[in-house]
Amino acid sequence: MTTTEQTAAERLEKQFRFLTEIDRLKHVERQNILADSSRRENSAEHSWHLAVLALCLSEHATARGFDLFKVVQLLLIHDIVEIDAGDAFLHDAGALAAQAAKEQAAAERIFGLLPDDQRDSWLALWHEFESGTSAESLLARALDRVQPALLHEATDGVIWQKYGTTHAQIQAKMAVVRDAAPPLWARIQQIIARARAQGKLA
Amino acid sequence: MTTTEQTAAERLEKQFRFLTEIDRLKHVERQNILADSSRRENSAEHSWHLAVLALCLSEHATARGFDLFKVVQLLLIHDIVEIDAGDAFLHDAGALAAQAAKEQAAAERIFGLLPDDQRDSWLALWHEFESGTSAESLLARALDRVQPALLHEATDGVIWQKYGTTHAQIQAKMAVVRDAAPPLWARIQQIIARARAQGKLA
Numbered sequence: 001m002t003t004t005e006q007t008a009a010e011r012l013e014k015q016f017r018f019l020t021e022i023d024r025l026k027h028v029e030r031q032n033i034l035a036d037s038s039r040r041e042n043s044a045e046h047s048w049h050l051a052v053l054a055l056c057l058s059e060h061a062t063a064r065g066f067d068l069f070k071v072v073q074l075l076l077i078h079d080i081v082e083i084d085a086g087d088a089f090l091h092d093a094g095a096l097a098a099q100a101a102k103e104q105a106a107a108e109r110i111f112g113l114l115p116d117d118q119r120d121s122w123l124a125l126w127h128e129f130e131s132g133t134s135a136e137s138l139l140a141r142a143l144d145r146v147q148p149a150l151l152h153e154a155t156d157g158v159i160w161q162k163y164g165t166t167h168a169q170i171q172a173k174m175a176v177v178r179d180a181a182p183p184l185w186a187r188i189q190q191i192i193a194r195a196r197a198q199g200k201l202a
Numbered sequence: 203m204t205t206t207e208q209t210a211a212e213r214l215e216k217q218f219r220f221l222t223e224i225d226r227l228k229h230v231e232r233q234n235i236l237a238d239s240s241r242r243e244n245s246a247e248h249s250w251h252l253a254v255l256a257l258c259l260s261e262h263a264t265a266r267g268f269d270l271f272k273v274v275q276l277l278l279i280h281d282i283v284e285i286d287a288g289d290a291f292l293h294d295a296g297a298l299a300a301q302a303a304k305e306q307a308a309a310e311r312i313f314g315l316l317p318d319d320q321r322d323s324w325l326a327l328w329h330e331f332e333s334g335t336s337a338e339s340l341l342a343r344a345l346d347r348v349q350p351a352l353l354h355e356a357t358d359g360v361i362w363q364k365y366g367t368t369h370a371q372i373q374a375k376m377a378v379v380r381d382a383a384p385p386l387w388a389r390i391q392q393i394i395a396r397a398r399a400q401g402k403l404a
Contacts, residue, residue, distance in 0.1 A: 012389055015258050020356050022254060023237040026247045035225040045228045048250035051278050056217050069271035076253050154222050187214055
């Protein structure tokens with residue numbers, strides 16, 4: 001085996017190691033339940049759903065000329081850190097602060113399984129999603145709010161009710177949708193208004 | 203509300219209806235089990251895993267200059283038909299023939315929930331995956347064979363053993379990998395050889 005072949009084989013081993021490791025995202029449970037209320041959603045199937053949302057709903061984005069493939073990539077990888085760090089409950093400020101440090105360490109460990117060039121580019125993608133300043137990451141973060149709203153609508157807001165979520169908390173979380181995709185924000189206002197009328201919000 | 207606004211609202215309702223419907227893919231169980239052997243994999247999380255494989259392994263493709271975003275799109279939507287048609291066991295020729303008709307009807311019903319232009323383009327994507335003639339669909343179909351092999355490796359081929367899968371059946375299914383991505387095919391040969399040596403293949 002030549003050095004080049006050995007390097008190629010080593011690259012592939014690292015990639016297979018990473019791809020086997022991320023299978024664990026299928027075990028990370030989210031707060032949300034599925035549309036038929038049968039069980040909680042896991043972060044792998046959530047990431048798939050989000051990527052399809054991006055393909056389906058991109059016409060509603062405020063931004064023009066953005067890179068939709070980039071949006072999809074951000075959504076496919078943004079939750080991988082939860083393998084180590086778990087899924088933090090969105091409205092708990094204390095948990096979110098502690099979560100940031102855990103997620104940084106998780107990103108370095110898990111993306112660090114990849115060959116160096118891929119480790120660097122995937123870490124950069126993850127940081128882009130977290131910082132949320134590019135048109136692509138703003139839309140990705142907005143869709144990450146829209147998808148749970150879709151499930152809240154299907155399940156009559158029982159999860160909002162269970163966790164005592166307030167109207168103000170939801171509206172604060174949805175601000176990113178108003179900026180990135182106003183038609184989606186308007187649609188979500190209907191979902192929130194209905195849940196509020198039904199007494200599901202604290 | 204003007205006619206244009208009404209049409210925009212109707213488009214969004216159709217898209218939300220579709221996106222809620224496809225939540226059901228999270229309930230479609232595959233034959234494969236997860237890497238930790240804890241349970242069977244569902245088709246939504248499988249689709250996510252496949253899309254990440256595409257992002258990670260595209261350098262090993264034989265084709266040059268292909269559209270990686272197209273590959274990812276094909277993988278994200280290819281299993282949606284299983285919501286109606288279920289997951290057919292790969293080595294059963296009879297089931298596969300009946301499956302084709304069921305999947306065609308499923309594609310028309312489910313993608314038919316979308317606005318007409320999206321229905322047409324998503325149906326076209328699904329047909330492209332099924333026909334497997336473009337560089338993108340050949341790579342997508344190859345990755346759809348590589349991902350289960352990754353799980354078979356992690357679980358010591360117990361699913362191959364359970365279903366009495368033969369060495370010839372596996373090699374026939376892996377032919378598409380040999381053509382589309384030879385380095386991945388060579389790596390999978392190691393997995394198959396090990397399973398064979400351990401007596402896991404019929």
